[in-house]
Amino acid sequence: MGFVKKLLTCAAIGVLLSPYYIYSSNNTIGYSNTNNRPAWVQNIKQKQNLETKLKQKNEQVIMEEDYSTPIRTTIKTEKNYQVIESKDWLPLRALGYVGSLPFKAFMMSWDMNHYVKPETKKSIETLLENDDKIHGLTIRLNHTRPLKDSYRLFTEKQLTERNNFFARLLLGLPTTFLGEFFSKFTRCDYYNPYTKTAVVYSNIEAVAKHEIGHHRDFTRFDQDWAYSLARITPPVMLYQEWKASQYAKWTLEEKNRCQFGRYLIPAYGTYIASAMIALFKILTWARKKF
Numbered sequence: 001m002g003f004v005k006k007l008l009t010c011a012a013i014g015v016l017l018s019p020y021y022i023y024s025s026n027n028t029i030g031y032s033n034t035n036n037r038p039a040w041v042q043n044i045k046q047k048q049n050l051e052t053k054l055k056q057k058n059e060q061v062i063m064e065e066d067y068s069t070p071i072r073t074t075i076k077t078e079k080n081y082q083v084i085e086s087k088d089w090l091p092l093r094a095l096g097y098v099g100s101l102p103f104k105a106f107m108m109s110w111d112m113n114h115y116v117k118p119e120t121k122k123s124i125e126t127l128l129e130n131d132d133k134i135h136g137l138t139i140r141l142n143h144t145r146p147l148k149d150s151y152r153l154f155t156e157k158q159l160t161e162r163n164n165f166f167a168r169l170l171l172g173l174p175t176t177f178l179g180e181f182f183s184k185f186t187r188c189d190y191y192n193p194y195t196k197t198a199v200v201y202s203n204i205e206a207v208a209k210h211e212i213g214h215h216r217d218f219t220r221f222d223q224d225w226a227y228s229l230a231r232i233t234p235p236v237m238l239y240q241e242w243k244a245s246q247y248a249k250w251t252l253e254e255k256n257r258c259q260f261g262r263y264l265i266p267a268y269g270t271y272i273a274s275a276m277i278a279l280f281k282i283l284t285w286a287r288k289k290f
Contacts, residue, residue, distance in 0.1 A: 003102075006102050007102045009102075010102040010106040011105035011106075013106055014105050014106050014107065015108075017108070017266060020266075021108050021109075021266075024258060024261035024262040024265070025258055025262050026258065027258060027261070028257045028258050028260070028261065029258075029261030029265065030249060030260055031257055031260075037250045038250065040216075040247075041247060041250045043131075043132055043133065044127075044132075080136050080158075081128055081134060081135065081136060081138070082137075082139070083121070083124065083125060083128070083139045084138065084140050084141065085116075085121065085141040085142060086140070086142065086143040087142055087143055088142070088143045088144070088184055092185070095185055096184055096186065096187040096201075097114075097187065099185045099186040099187065100112070100113035100114070100186055100188070100201075103186065103187075103188065106266075107263065107266065109204075111202060111203040111204050112202050112204065113187040113188055113189070113201050114187065114201060114202060114203055115142055115201065115203055116141045116142050116201065116202070117203050120203050120204070120208060123208070123209075123256075124139060124141075124200070124208050124212070127212060128212070131216070131251070133216055134212070134215065134219075135219070136158050136196050137196055137197075137198065137212070137215050138195065138196060138197045138198070139197070139198045139199075139200060140197060140198070140199045140200070141200050141201075142200075143184075144180035144181070144183050144184045144199050145180070146176065146180035146181050146184070147177075149176050149192070149195045149197055150173060150176050150177050153176055153194060153195055154168065158196070159194065159195060162196075162222075162223055162224055163223050163224055164223075164225075167194075167223075167225035168194060171194065171225050172194030172195070175192055175194055175228070176194060176195055176197075179192055180192070183201075187201040188201065189201055189202050189207050189208070189210075190211065191211045191214035191215055191244075193214070193215075193218045193224040193227070193228050194224060194225075194228070196215065198212060198214070198215060199211075204259060205252060205253065205259060206248050206252055206259035206260055206264050207248075207259075207264075207267075209247065209248035209251050209252065210244045210247070210248040210267075211244070212248075213243065213244035213245065213246070213247030213248050213251075214240065214243075214244045216247055217240060217243045217244060217247070227240075234274075234275035234278050234279060235275075237271060237274075237275065238271055238275055241268055241271050242268065245260070245264045245267075245268055248260065248264060
């Protein structure tokens, strides 16, 4: 009954927001001055033809075996990032689609927490090629691998050098294992700073670039655990989400700029609501305690 109640609540909110969704789907919101991009995205190059760029690069293509299905993983050797496209095991995929229904109902969009298609994948790869600040990022499209990424946390050099052993054990391991399982069963998009992995299920450019924005935000630091742990405080959580959404806003392809208002603004509203609820609980507890 808890799931049904959540689904109905999300559907009711989605219906109430539907006039805004219709309006924002046909209008760009937040682009009053398109020439005033933030300084932290100014270094992103002009969009180039991805196919032409890839022909000029040496690529290393490796094959993995997972559920007896070969996965083609293309690694760009210069910038050391990888985009891995696969699928979850069929029974888990079915559970994930059911688990994603509240999110779809809230956003009134089937593309939310659904399945990344080639056009969205191409937009992701183009951004990764053109943003010189992005290094060492792994993007998993349409799947998670909690066991594999937990193993990477303690064996991959670029990850072990970023955070000390105890941070990876006490913070990174639960974040990776539990986070990816939650993502698998709800098909939610999320970014894990400890493994430098963005999981993307939504066929929405703005959502994918929001997760990449989290990665770029974390690159400002030499280690990840302190900034990640600070997220438990509502102001830091809101700041991190705002940074990621601003990055997505200014890197969206022009034809998809309506997605900032259509998806990222309502999503940010859920974080504001969560912060207000958390603050209310803290104040209630303090009043009873003191």
